[in-house]
Amino acid sequence: MDRMDCLNEANGEAVGLLTTYRCNLSCKYCYVQTKRNKDMSLDMAKSILEPFLMKKAGRLDITFMGGETLLAIEVIRPLVEWVESGNWNRPYRFFGSTNGTLLNDELKNWLRKYANVFTLGLSYDGLPSAQSHNRGMYNIDLDFFIQTWPEQPIQMTINTDTVGQMADGVIYLLDKDALVHPNVAYEAKEWTENDITEYAIQLDKLINYYNNNPEKPLISQFIHNLNEYADNIDNPKELKEVCGAGNGFQVFDTDGESYPCHILSPLVLSDEKLQKVKNGQIYQAGANSNSECLSCPYTTTCPTCIACNFLYRDGLQNRDKTHCQIMKLEVKAFIKKEVQRLAAKEKITPEDATEIDAIKQLLEYETAQNKS
Numbered sequence: 001m002d003r004m005d006c007l008n009e010a011n012g013e014a015v016g017l018l019t020t021y022r023c024n025l026s027c028k029y030c031y032v033q034t035k036r037n038k039d040m041s042l043d044m045a046k047s048i049l050e051p052f053l054m055k056k057a058g059r060l061d062i063t064f065m066g067g068e069t070l071l072a073i074e075v076i077r078p079l080v081e082w083v084e085s086g087n088w089n090r091p092y093r094f095f096g097s098t099n100g101t102l103l104n105d106e107l108k109n110w111l112r113k114y115a116n117v118f119t120l121g122l123s124y125d126g127l128p129s130a131q132s133h134n135r136g137m138y139n140i141d142l143d144f145f146i147q148t149w150p151e152q153p154i155q156m157t158i159n160t161d162t163v164g165q166m167a168d169g170v171i172y173l174l175d176k177d178a179l180v181h182p183n184v185a186y187e188a189k190e191w192t193e194n195d196i197t198e199y200a201i202q203l204d205k206l207i208n209y210y211n212n213n214p215e216k217p218l219i220s221q222f223i224h225n226l227n228e229y230a231d232n233i234d235n236p237k238e239l240k241e242v243c244g245a246g247n248g249f250q251v252f253d254t255d256g257e258s259y260p261c262h263i264l265s266p267l268v269l270s271d272e273k274l275q276k277v278k279n280g281q282i283y284q285a286g287a288n289s290n291s292e293c294l295s296c297p298y299t300t301t302c303p304t305c306i307a308c309n310f311l312y313r314d315g316l317q318n319r320d321k322t323h324c325q326i327m328k329l330e331v332k333a334f335i336k337k338e339v340q341r342l343a344a345k346e347k348i349t350p351e352d353a354t355e356i357d358a359i360k361q362l363l364e365y366e367t368a369q370n371k372s
Helices: 042-054 069-085 105-113 128-135 142-148 163-174 193-212 226-234 271-279 306-313 321-343 350-371
Strands: 013-018 060-065 092-098 118-122 154-158 180-184 249-252
Touching: 013 042, 042 060, 042 069, 060 069, 069 092, 069 105, 105 142, 118 142, 118 154, 128 163, 142 154, 154 163, 163 180, 163 193, 180 321, 193 321, 226 321, 226 350, 321 350
Parallel strands: 013 060, 013 249, 060 092, 092 118, 154 180
Antiparallel strands: none
């Protein structure tokens, strides 16, 4: 699963079940380097969920993780049906992510039946050529996912091999009326200057596309709060909680043992790193932002994965430089898009004027940073 997006209601909780370690693909950017045959039993899954379902609280989000979700369908299907037949003390919803290669008509019918409680997201990398390069050639029924869960974005992972196809990939999916969530893979290797430059070119292509197709839903690269960033220049904020790992979210391994997330678990980590997780050695005060981030106005929304930081760079606070550079490029591209939008308006509203002031402050900040 690329990224954990738990949509909790107030006072809700989120749990992940590592239903299987198995996967039928070997994606180039996958953080699971060694595939193993480990599966959670139905009885184990029930015993984990029952105490959570009996609590009187907000919604419980249950995510099937791994591994390829649909390789565990012989456990997932009866588990969902068991939960649906029960009388529980709280609302719940199931989530999962799939590469889409194992669907058949019978399974599609079952998923449609339970679509009101089970959202199955698709991981698909944009253009068919990029998908084939990263995963191999498979016939994926995109329309099934778009029609069954129209509000669930397709997860489109970008790496150095496919960054040059990013814009065309996003456009390909948007033109199929899909929502798209492009995310840059967290990898051990940093991007080169050429890769970063190419990413900027792709953002420019997407600005042109959106200018010509303003009705299309924006991808996250073009959703930013410039007023917040401008305020952060003089009032820097440290982002202390960048995800729910170990804080409102926990993952249960096939044997029922709990971990902060699926990456900080035996699915991914070596025995040595896993022991540090079990001993609590990875959690340190103020460990989620390094010194370079403390004065950055974008820190409050800058993407990072503390688990991947630990996996690849041995510390929660050791963010990769690639995502830092990418975040700044995205803000720059969004400012460019907003300047074009504002310039085309006949009348500037008070909200527009506030954003214009924020843009000026951010441009001055970037100019000063480039000189220092």
